[in-house]
Amino acid sequence: MRQIQPTPPYASVSVNLPVEGAFTYEVPENLRDSIFLGTRLAVPFGKRTVTGYVVGFEKKPDIKNIKPITEVLDELPLFDEKKLKFFQWMSSYYLAPLGEVLSLTHPAALKVKTLRRLRLTDKGKAALEGGAGDGRTLEILKAVREGVAPSSLRRRFGGALDGVKESGLITEGAVLKGLKKGRTKPLEISPRPLPHAPNRDQEEAIKAITAGGGFSPFLLYGVTGSGKTLVYLKAIEHALTLGRKALYLMPETALTEVPAQYLSQRFPSRVAVMHSALTGRERESQWRRILKGDADIVVGARSALFSPLRDIGIIIVDEEHDQSYKSETGVRYNARDCALMLGKILDIPVVLGSATPSVETFHNAMKSKGTIAPLYLRSRPKLTDMPAVEVLDMKGSKGGALSERLVSLTKETLDRGEQALLFLNRRGFSNFVLCRDCGHAIRCLNCSVTLTLHKGEGILKCHYCDLRIPIPMECPSCGSVNIVSPGAGTEKIEQEARDIFPSVKVVRLDRDTARRRNSAKRIIEDVESKKAGVLVGTQMAVKGHDFPGITLVGVVSADTALNIPDFRSSERTFQLLLQASGRAGRRGAPSTVVVQTLNPEHYCFASALNHDYEGFFKEEIKIRKEAEYPPFMRLALLRVEGVDRGRVLRAVRLLVDSLKKPCAEETRILGPAPALVERVKGRLRMQILLKCRDAKKLNSILHSVKKEFTRKKPPGVTLVMDVDPVTTV
DNA sequence: AGCACGCCGACT
């Protein structure tokens, strides 16, 4: 790890700011031995001190005013040449500044912050005590003594502040934050023994993965319960016996627990966990363990891919189809695709696993000269052991959100001493509140959506900007008191279930009930211990948790996902249906899935009835081809946002103009059109969808558009470029 | 992203 060559006196440093290119800094004599490629630094940048990352060295730069590096932040570098190559690919592919990509390598809390602080000089203190000077000056001095923030001082006193500063009464200094050196502590993981030895399919998959052919991507494909986890664990074990390390990605933080337990049984205290549910302190401690080389396996959510793990020998991406691998803020990367690229650069196997692969991955794996090798786990539970799926046509049904059929099945289930899961992917009591007399629906002031009723909290809430208002007693438009809330969310289902089964404990698991730490745990324990008979929940309840007592799953409305005008809505619905049915009776007890829908004739239900992923895929791929969507076309979504409508529209016209030249034939431009939710947090969102057969061509278009747009764009608007969007609404 | 510099309207 240590460099043999002495560090040259100048370093190329990438900073975490939206600026292109690296900056040159002098390596001070006393830091010569502690600066490497990949070292995280604090560097002066303009008037501030910012985080920087060493991306190279120079001998003789032809730049004047070179400043010295302020401080080295970590003893060990966060990346090497190969990883840097990977980060540079990400920067180019997702059109994000390199420094922003590199900031993914450490917890955000470690970011260098310069706090500008104004302090009184001795002269200033004397002036204040002596009451010397005009009223305004004294006012300023008093405010500075009280520690009022510079920004608000500026707002209050304007230019007068500069006058006081010039007269030497106050001085400005910067305080660096985030430089503390933390301690490390392994997370408590209770070990769990491996369940059983691999069967023949598993053996074959393990053999293929561990065959050792450098970069080799696999799709491990098999229904829930077919034993993918064991294959991952054996593949990881193999990498570790070769003296290398392993990355194990999961889409949901809750899912990491069981694999981490298995792995820590086999490799005590060599497992690190990285996901957003950790506290800041835990995350930092896990990160430092990884950096110091105290962890051989990192189990975590998408960001774990960038952790400073050295000498990675295998990457596992479980539930590869899951949308949460896509980051929707900052660098809009897809961790699954990034894992493949990192595997290619590191020349190691990458295993994608799923029972319902994404259409792109499956297409890739099925192609005659596909880039991903399929591995089947056929030895699956018998079809008779799979839950029976019933699709209920809800057209013309009246009354509650739960049909008579679903209610009677739930009753039977409870009577047998078993449990039911009622799934609805919408939280709150009702997603709209309506006046019966004038038809007015209560909408958010900042976003173009209706407000959701949260009865328990006694408020209406916007799910986009978190606006909260009290529940109105009368219609704000006509004054009528005839207000209803016809939509259904999990809170309403919970209440309906309580009304129908008053003697049964009904619990709800969604973002609202799981917000407080450990409250989700309590709900899960209630279900596991069978204290609760009915679990109502959003996808949070469906993903990952294995409740053996649940033998009935009711999908309250399959239409929520199906009706979103998005090219992936069928895929998403099908995946949810299969995931939900995977929750029913994993221990062999006869079980049932009931799907309520207004579109029972949709092809995803026919396939879901038979647990037939490939049947679904065959239908879906035809539509994708016809409509020119992935995997046949590559997509990029360009979104222009801003508060001022005129400015946004002007910017969109500029964007369209800048697209004309680079987009020749073979490229489709859809839009501009307002986003499905036109305004969010007061900002208008206009978007253009680009389709192109060739990813390289699309990328070069995006680069040229970005360059031209940033040069010409009016102030007050921002352009977001989303490469390979998972949703285009 | 900040922050300074620079050029046009309403005020002591």
Place this chain on the structure above:
DNA sequence: GTCGGCGTGCTC
């Protein structure tokens, strides 16, 4: 005449 608006451009 100045204070301050925000458009423009730079930061090693």
